[in-house]
Amino acid sequence: MMESPFWMIVPGNAALSALVWFVIAMPFLYAARKPVHELLHAVGVLAGGPLRSSSRWLLGAAHDMRERNRQVLLAHGREEAGQQIAREFERVSLLVTRDLEGYPALQRRLLDEITRVEEDYKKCGEVPPPPPDWIDAINAVANVKSGGNELVTRLLEEINRSIKDIHEKTLAEYRRAYEERHSILDGFMPFWRSLDKTLAQADRKMTSLTDRAAAIDAQMARFEQIVSKTERAEHALTVSALTQFFVATLVIVVAAGGALINFKLIALPMSEMVGAGDYLTASLRTSEVAALVIIFVEATMGLFLMETLRITHLFPKIHALSDPMRKRMLWIAFTLLLTLAGIEAALALMRDMLIADKQALMQSLAATAHAAAATDSWLARIPTIGQIVLGFILPFALAFVAIPLESFIASARTVGGAVLVMVMRLLAVSLRLAGSFVRQLARVLVTLYDILIVLPLLLERLVRDRRAPTPTPALSGFEAVERSS
């Protein structure tokens, strides 16, 4: 027979035993009511208070961090906008120097052409000399009546003949003069064309200048918004940083793929240099680490190259260098990169040779008659050439990673800050909810405790009612404790 547990007053009946125990305990629970209420209340305050305080602190910290992020973002945006405006001014200056520097010459050319056109025009205005004054005399002679006089008739005929000759000569002279004027007018065309071209050129240059001015206006408006710290400017900068962050991440991931291919190309042949049997860790060969080091050195050289070309601005010290020193550094970085690219191309070739050698060995070990059918074919050389070219190009391609890297670093500060603020706010809300929950839980437990000891409480109420005839509104346990404390 199984022995009942020690607490079972009624053997074999756990429920009844528990009830008996409960009835026995009830007076003690009633007696301990006030301390228990105080305890539950204290526990609620003890657990909920720090949670609420932490929540408040986190909200304050999130607010401070957001403000700091905002300041950094605006400062960064101000710097960027300032740089863009400066670059626009440089372009305008270049435009003015290049185009408007030749403006006096252009004006002189225009004036020359106009003067020449004017002179020609004046030449066109010259008319042939008017007929002589003796025409009136001829008219008078022509009006003389011959009266059948043979002498007069002959005289008049002679005069008529002479006048006809003169008329023909004058007409010919007149025609010649007009031909000359037409030829001068013909000569106007190239000048007009040249004038038109020169004016169009001047117009184009002025339009370009106007466009630049409009761009500067837009940048200035943006700059003003940033300086006045408007919400719009902040929002635009945040969105821009987010876009930059994702684009830069994408490009860096693509570049990482390229670096991986690069690693695969040189890891095997590096074992010819540093040995294949040395390990840095249980699974990491020295040759693999050496290949990684080469790739990292290439990326670093690329970074310096971009920096010295002033495409990126990651190292202020490089930008502070004097121009001759910067150029010297540029050439050093480029030479090293070129050398490393050459080494990689050689390693890629060696990799191909090693693989071919290993394959030949494996074939001879397998003792199969697989003759190297296509080894001499030009098709078989394509992968080799491809590997060499890849080995040479990839280091230079990796050099351009410096650009997205800079964007990534610049935008990561903004994005990381925004994410951190969001996390802190979420945490603050969670802590606040947890604090409220704990306090409410303490209240619920107090009420539950009172429900447990409802019989003694009813008795107490009856006794109190009998002693004091005027009824007072009953207080809940928690309220009573709060009032008493």
Added chain:
Amino acid sequence: MKRRHFGFGLAALAAGCADPRSHSQAVYMLVDTSGTYAEEVNKAQLIVNYLLGTLQPGDSLAVARVKSRSFSEKDIVAKATFDNRPSQANAQKRVFREQMEAFTRSHSGSAYTDITGGLIQGSMFLTETGAGHKTILIFSDMQEELDKVTVRDFPITLKDIRVVAVNVVKLRTDNVDPRRYLGRLEAWQKRVEAAGAREWRVINDIEHLDGVLKG
């Protein structure tokens, strides 16, 4: 030469944080040439070819014959510690293969089979290589037969060495009573484990050699 110097430079750079443990493999293969088992020697060539294809630069391999008394360097048919450079290692493997081919063509049978002597010799060779993973392959029927003067009934040491018996063919008497075969293998397992070997394994199907070497 310049390339080598560059390599040494990088190696020196890495030496500061190099893993001091050896990751190389060393394999000592005993080939039984006694009695009827001598006919199986051609299969040993296949196993050696597999090992040559699997072992990496820096690993070591030795093949020794099991004769009437095998505790001798003279019984080593071919041995090589492959160069760290893959190209040199490949050249060494070719030479090794040729040595093995010459051995399979010209081997002669022996009257007795001294597997224990070969194990002791193999253990010494493997310890000298300093390899991180040591394996002895026994290409034999595991039937040890010694002449009257040869003494091998003493405890041997095979500490941290894997022992793999390959192609353990059944003898005519095993076919009559298989318990002899199983008992023989069990006796060897006990002896090898008592010698401190890391693992004892039997691979009879040479198509399943991928378990021969273990990292």
